[in-house]
Amino acid sequence: MRLAGDSEVSTLETPIGPATGRPPFLSQLHEWVTTVDHKKLGSMYVVCGIIYMIIAGLEASMMRWQLAWPGQTVLTPEEFNRLFTMHGTTMVFFVGMPILLGSANIMIPLMIGARDLAFPRLNAFGFWLFLFGSILLYFSYFGGQGLYGMGSAPDVGWFAYAPLTERTYSRGHSTDYWILGIFVAGIGSTATGINFIATILGMRCRGMTLMKMPLFVWIMLVDAILIVIALPPLAAAQIMLLFDRLLGAHFFDAQAGGSALLWQNLFWFFGHPEVYILILPAFAYVTEIIPVFSRKVIFGYPLMVAATVAIGFISLGVWVHHMFSVGLSPLINAIFMASTMLVGVPTGIKMFNWTATMIGGKIRFDTPMLFSIGFLCQFLMGGLTGIFLATVPFDWQVSDSYFVVGHFHYVLFGGLIFGILAATFYWYPKVTGRMMSETLGKWQFWLLIIGFNMTFGAMHVSGLLGMPRRIYTYQTERGWDLWNLLTSIGVIFQIAAFTLFAINLLHSAFKGRRAGDDPWDAWTLEWSTTSPPPAHNFDEDPVVYSRRPLWDLKHPEDPDWKYE
Amino acid sequence: MSTAPMTAYPTPPEALPQDGMSNGKFGIGLMIVSEITFFGTLIAAYVFYIGRDINPPYPQDVLEVSIAPFKVLFNSVFLLISSVWIWLAVRAMRKGRMGAFIFWWALTVVCGAEFLVGTGMEWYDMIVNDGVWIGTNLFGSGFYTVVGFHAFHVTMGLIVLTLILILALLGHVTPRNVEKIDLVSWYWHFVDGIWIVVFSVVYIFGNQAIT
Numbered sequence: 208m209r210l211a212g213d214s215e216v217s218t219l220e221t222p223i224g225p226a227t228g229r230p231p232f233l234s235q236l237h238e239w240v241t242t243v244d245h246k247k248l249g250s251m252y253v254v255c256g257i258i259y260m261i262i263a264g265l266e267a268s269m270m271r272w273q274l275a276w277p278g279q280t281v282l283t284p285e286e287f288n289r290l291f292t293m294h295g296t297t298m299v300f301f302v303g304m305p306i307l308l309g310s311a312n313i314m315i316p317l318m319i320g321a322r323d324l325a326f327p328r329l330n331a332f333g334f335w336l337f338l339f340g341s342i343l344l345y346f347s348y349f350g351g352q353g354l355y356g357m358g359s360a361p362d363v364g365w366f367a368y369a370p371l372t373e374r375t376y377s378r379g380h381s382t383d384y385w386i387l388g389i390f391v392a393g394i395g396s397t398a399t400g401i402n403f404i405a406t407i408l409g410m411r412c413r414g415m416t417l418m419k420m421p422l423f424v425w426i427m428l429v430d431a432i433l434i435v436i437a438l439p440p441l442a443a444a445q446i447m448l449l450f451d452r453l454l455g456a457h458f459f460d461a462q463a464g465g466s467a468l469l470w471q472n473l474f475w476f477f478g479h480p481e482v483y484i485l486i487l488p489a490f491a492y493v494t495e496i497i498p499v500f501s502r503k504v505i506f507g508y509p510l511m512v513a514a515t516v517a518i519g520f521i522s523l524g525v526w527v528h529h530m531f532s533v534g535l536s537p538l539i540n541a542i543f544m545a546s547t548m549l550v551g552v553p554t555g556i557k558m559f560n561w562t563a564t565m566i567g568g569k570i571r572f573d574t575p576m577l578f579s580i581g582f583l584c585q586f587l588m589g590g591l592t593g594i595f596l597a598t599v600p601f602d603w604q605v606s607d608s609y610f611v612v613g614h615f616h617y618v619l620f621g622g623l624i625f626g627i628l629a630a631t632f633y634w635y636p637k638v639t640g641r642m643m644s645e646t647l648g649k650w651q652f653w654l655l656i657i658g659f660n661m662t663f664g665a666m667h668v669s670g671l672l673g674m675p676r677r678i679y680t681y682q683t684e685r686g687w688d689l690w691n692l693l694t695s696i697g698v699i700f701q702i703a704a705f706t707l708f709a710i711n712l713l714h715s716a717f718k719g720r721r722a723g724d725d726p727w728d729a730w731t732l733e734w735s736t737t738s739p740p741p742a743h744n745f746d747e748d749p750v751v752y753s754r755r756p757l758w759d760l761k762h763p764e765d766p767d768w769k770y771e
Numbered sequence: 772m773s774t775a776p777m778t779a780y781p782t783p784p785e786a787l788p789q790d791g792m793s794n795g796k797f798g799i800g801l802m803i804v805s806e807i808t809f810f811g812t813l814i815a816a817y818v819f820y821i822g823r824d825i826n827p828p829y830p831q832d833v834l835e836v837s838i839a840p841f842k843v844l845f846n847s848v849f850l851l852i853s854s855v856w857i858w859l860a861v862r863a864m865r866k867g868r869m870g871a872f873i874f875w876w877a878l879t880v881v882c883g884a885e886f887l888v889g890t891g892m893e894w895y896d897m898i899v900n901d902g903v904w905i906g907t908n909l910f911g912s913g914f915y916t917v918v919g920f921h922a923f924h925v926t927m928g929l930i931v932l933t934l935i936l937i938l939a940l941l942g943h944v945t946p947r948n949v950e951k952i953d954l955v956s957w958y959w960h961f962v963d964g965i966w967i968v969v970f971s972v973v974y975i976f977g978n979q980a981i982t
């Protein structure tokens with residue numbers, strides 16, 4: 208017996224709950240609140256992330272309504288400032304982070320053949336800190352009035368530049384909610400990152416050497432290392448800001464010799480690795496999906512590992528590219544321009560490897576693969592405009608314009624969200640035991656491709672025409688009308704796409720086709736157990752001989768371990 | 772999928788070598804890494820602000836080490852030597868000598884507590900006599916944040932150390948727990964190690980930069 212779940216004898220049919228009737232609501236709730244199971248915690252992460260994605264998407268939609276025509280008065284300037292702050296903060300910290308932590312939570316133990324994470328209770332702690340932090344941020348809409356009766360939700364932008372965040376300029380407690388909400392969630396993410404690393408290094412099943420791990424696990428390992436290195440500096444910077452605001456310290460107070468530039472340095476020392484923390488999981492998803500739907504092994508496994516590690520290293524040394532327009536010395540600008548361009552090399556290697564995996568493969572255009580191909584195309588465009596922006600003179604020209612907004616949405620929406628959608632369609636059957644609707648998925652894909660490129664493609668043009676980001680309205684004679692209207696119309700397509708997605712998620716949970724253990728004919732260990740997996744994951748500890756243990760099992764006449 | 776003939780399989784792989792390193796060691800080691808980046812950021816900010824203050828008092832007016840090195844140095848020696856005591860405590864436990872363990876462990880707690888008392892007296896002196904508080908100037912902001920966060924970590928460590936001491940006195944700690952006790956000592960060594968950096972930056976390097 209090589210792999211659990213393979214034998215008909217020992218497969219558990221229903222892991223949780225009796226077959227007749229559901230347990231009463233309260234005991235179910237108790238079960239979810241007290242759980243330390245990685246699959247349940249992971250699912251809660253993802254569900255919360257999707258809920259916050261809807262909230263932050265609605266915030267963006269309101270901004271686009273305001274900007275659809277010149278001179279609109281849907282929102283006041285103050286409301287607009289709060290909306291772009293909350294939209295950015297939510298998307299980064301309470302959509303990207305929980306979904307990546309949740310997916311890694313569910314998949315890492317299943318892929319390495321482990322029973323759970325190394326520290327299950329620490330894992331639960333991390334989840335509840337995330338949830339509490341996010342609620343703290345949103346509570347600012349009610350509690351942010353503070354003693355001065357000013358402010359509501361935070362309105363200082365997601366990177367909260369000093370000295371705007373100092374007590375003098377940001378009265379009330381809205382900025383304190385921004386600091387504390389992210390600080391609390393950040394502690395949870397750091398703890399979970401530590402948990403992932405300990406799990407990956409210490410709990411792999413027999414035979415799974417580092418170079419036999421699925422690339423998903425490799426990429427998440429690098430991701431977790433970045434989390435552990437990059438999140439504490441943000442916490443430290445936030446502590447300094449909090450002391451400035453609450454205890455009267457002077458870290459970012461220019462009148463006492465403090466430096467606003469220090470905040471920028473500290474924030475982006477976290478902030479740039481953070482965008483890699485967000486995008487690496489998307490790499491992880493498509494690296495698993497593309498080979499399965501091309502019916503080929505991933506092209507250049509060792510090179511993918513090396514590129515991932517290289518991206519991790521380089522991403523820690525490029526943060527100043529967010530500060531080119533500050534007026535640092537030409538030497539510093541040149542150094543960081545070079546290091547930023549350098550990231551393009553390992554990222555390019557990955558693009559080529561994904562493409563090379565598809566070439567000559569028998570490609571199946573199921574929804575996970577569609578979104579993965581969408582990811583490749585959209586992320587490529589984001590990467591290319593990223594190279595434009597890394598060029599100092601070009602950056603000076605378009606810094607803080609809608610060109611930048613368009614660029615990072617191609618990276619984070621076209622990259623991360625497309626990756627998340629691919630991953631959702633791919634692993635939903637494993638987590639719930641049911642398939643999502645392919646028809647709805649394909650409709651969603653094409654609506655999203657249209658809406659996405661309309662919205663964010665047009666932003667590049669309005670940015671080049673000089674439209675600054677974060678303005679709440681504009682005059683008609685600036686020539687931005689058409690492009691803003693296109694951007695806003697695109698949002699309608701996106702809302703339609705995500706409505707289909709929500710319907711699909713909910714409907715499939717009850718009415719979806721039964722998935723079986725291995726609906727995609729895939730090769731990694733998670734597909735060897737039942738869908739959903741039993742609480743203990745595997746009936747027998749798996750043993751692996753190659754990078755594709757299920758291939759070996761299905762093709763004993765031609766197993767991978769003969770060639771690796 | 773049918774269960775295929777397994778005879779072709781190579782010999783089953785050995786259990787992986789990482790089994791020797793416990794999850795706890797990975798966990799505490801990584802926690803220390805994240806703490807180092809946290810302190811590293813605070814200390815970097817402190818170093819960045821050395822010599823940029825535009826309001827007195829400056830460090831050399833207040834910090835004692837150059838004039839009367841006795842006090843702060845005295846406290847530091849207590850903290851640093853406690854690393855030796857805790858090492859001896861863990862070693863004693865490894866050999867199963869619980870009496871010696873309790874002795875060295877208690878000595879660690881006493882030394883750590885002395886350091887905290889010393890910090891408290893120094894702060895009292897600075898606040899009351901020199902009138903420096905976190906809002907006074909850049910030096911005050913940096914000093915109380917960096918030294919304060921270190922003292923906070925010492926306090927957390929002391930709470931854990933004391934709890935273990937009580938449990939040991941009640942007989943609930945046995946040599947079987949030595950691996951977990953060892954992890955606590957890792958944290959304590961980290962707290963001591965960071966103090967060497969903080970001390971060098973705040974009391975030596977930062978104290979002479981402006982003259």
Ligand SMILES: [Cu+2]
Pocket residue numbers: 478479482525526528529
């Ligand atoms: Cu960047």
